[in-house]
Amino acid sequence: MFEPVDDVIERIARHLRRPVRIDPALDGRVMREITALPTPGGATALGKAWGWLTRPHQLTLTPLGGLTVAAALAVVVLLSRMDSSAPGPPAPPQAESRAFQFVLVAPRATHISLVGDFNDWDAARTPMRRAGSEALWTAVVPLAPGRYHYAFLVDGSRWLADPSAPVARDEDYGEPSSVLTVGGGGS
Amino acid sequence: MGIRNVGTSDAALVRRVQTGDTGAYADLVARYRDRLGRYALHMLGNREDAEEVLQDAFVRAYRSLARCDDPERFGAWLYGILVNRCRTAGPRAARRARRFVHDPAALAGPDGRTEWDDTVRWALARLPSESREAFLLKHVEELEYEDMARLTGAGVSALKMRVKRAREQLQTMLKEAERV
Numbered sequence: 001m002f003e004p005v006d007d008v009i010e011r012i013a014r015h016l017r018r019p020v021r022i023d024p025a026l027d028g029r030v031m032r033e034i035t036a037l038p039t040p041g042g043a044t045a046l047g048k049a050w051g052w053l054t055r056p057h058q059l060t061l062t063p064l065g066g067l068t069v070a071a072a073l074a075v076v077v078l079l080s081r082m083d084s085s086a087p088g089p090p091a092p093p094q095a096e097s098r099a100f101q102f103v104l105v106a107p108r109a110t111h112i113s114l115v116g117d118f119n120d121w122d123a124a125r126t127p128m129r130r131a132g133s134e135a136l137w138t139a140v141v142p143l144a145p146g147r148y149h150y151a152f153l154v155d156g157s158r159w160l161a162d163p164s165a166p167v168a169r170d171e172d173y174g175e176p177s178s179v180l181t182v183g184g185g186g187s
Numbered sequence: 188m189g190i191r192n193v194g195t196s197d198a199a200l201v202r203r204v205q206t207g208d209t210g211a212y213a214d215l216v217a218r219y220r221d222r223l224g225r226y227a228l229h230m231l232g233n234r235e236d237a238e239e240v241l242q243d244a245f246v247r248a249y250r251s252l253a254r255c256d257d258p259e260r261f262g263a264w265l266y267g268i269l270v271n272r273c274r275t276a277g278p279r280a281a282r283r284a285r286r287f288v289h290d291p292a293a294l295a296g297p298d299g300r301t302e303w304d305d306t307v308r309w310a311l312a313r314l315p316s317e318s319r320e321a322f323l324l325k326h327v328e329e330l331e332y333e334d335m336a337r338l339t340g341a342g343v344s345a346l347k348m349r350v351k352r353a354r355e356q357l358q359t360m361l362k363e364a365e366r367v
Contacts, residue, residue: 008361009354013326015307022224026238027216030245031209039207040252101210131213138210 027136028105035103097142098182102150104128104137109154114139116150116177123153143182151177198258205252216245219262223269229323230273232312240276244269267338270320310360314353317341321349322357 102114113123118141128137152160161176195214203211223244227237248255248265255264311319324335325346332343339346 008358009326012307012310012357012361015303016225016229016311016323016327017329020221020225020228022220022238022241024217024220026220026224026242027213029242030216030249031213033242033246034212034249035209037246037250039209040205040249103210103213131210136213136217138213 024107025105028103031103031105031136097144099140099142100180100182102128102139102141102152103131104152104160106137106152106154109137111155112137113153113156114141114150115153116141117148118143118150123156128152143180145182147179147181149177149179196259197261201252201255201258201261204249212249215261215265219245219265223266226266226323226328227269227273229311229327230316230319231276232308236276240272241269244272247272263334263338270324270338273320274316306361306364310357310364313360314356318349318353318356321346322353325350 104112106112112128114126114128115121115123119125126139126141128139130136131138154160159176161178197215197218200211200215204215220241224237224241227241227244228234231237231240244265248268251268255261257264311322314322320339321335321341324330324338325332330338332346335341335346336343341349
């Protein structure tokens with residue numbers, strides 16, 4: 001004898017209602033795609049102020065087997081221009097800093113610091129913060145035009161650099177690092 | 188930017204994204220990833236297609252965020268986008284699914300759980316897509332018919348009929364599977 005319809009349906013529904021876990025790396029893939037897009041609702045004054053001024057400089061980190069960081073990837077995006085275009089005397093170079101957002105997907109990390117020329121490679125100065133997702137870490141750093149070496153310090157001991165970004169030729173640090181060039185003007 | 192607040196409402200996050208805080212969108216993605224992923228997985232029948240459609244839905248939602256009239260209902264609005272993306276991707280996923288043969292005996296584990304899981308997936312995949320959609324929204328996502336109507340664009344009566352047919356077909360297919 002078969003079960004009544006309602007019992008069968010309820011059994012199927014219960015089975016299908018079980019939680020499904022989607023790979024958290026999907027968050028990083030979505031974020032990589034949207035950083036190339038214009039800000040939605042950019043018509044507002046604040047939106048314009050914070051609108052993207054250029055396409056993002058995107059960095060991808062390959063998974064490093066055996067490390068605490070799994071399926072890691074990083075994105076560096078230009079967040080906003082910090083200087084003013086208002087008429088007046090030319091601003092000094094330091095006023096041309098722009099905010100760059102560094103995003104790293106590292107689901108298994110417990111602490112990450114962004115280190116580079118901009119903070120004297122001091123791991124205490126720019127800790128990255130979880131961005132809601134258990135996998136996503138972000139930090140924002142104002143950068144004036146120039147060339148910067150940087151890396152991610154994961155759990156206090158593991159250095160991550162971006163293999164798809166220009167590799168730092170400087171061997172002074174003895175650890176892998178990447179290069180980010182911030183152009184002057186509007187680029 | 189700054190520390191994300193786990194308790195931040197959808198509306199607050201949507202407004203932050205609309206004003207240029209792209210990082211806030213990561214919170215929305217993390218919040219809805221698994222729940223929407225479940226629907227996509229059951230609708231399309233395989234994880235690869237489900238993740239592709241889910242990613243596409245999140246990106247499309249971001250692009251259209253300025254048109255999200257009621258940020259408090261971001262979740263429902265996002266759900267609507269996913270339902271549409273699943274409809275578009277459905278035929279491709281169905282073609283792929285036909286390559287698999289239902290053989291519960293070959294897949295059964297010692298406790299039978301694998302067989303049951305496979306049987307449910309097999310039966311679900313054989314439902315017409317409209318019936319599968321209605322069944323999942325009603326019995327798995329546990330939506331009211333009025334909400335289903337808003338999401339799908341179908342009338343309540345039509346949705347009730349699709350759910351009824353889906354239930355009958357599932358019952359028939361499970362009988363069939365038990366005979367194998």
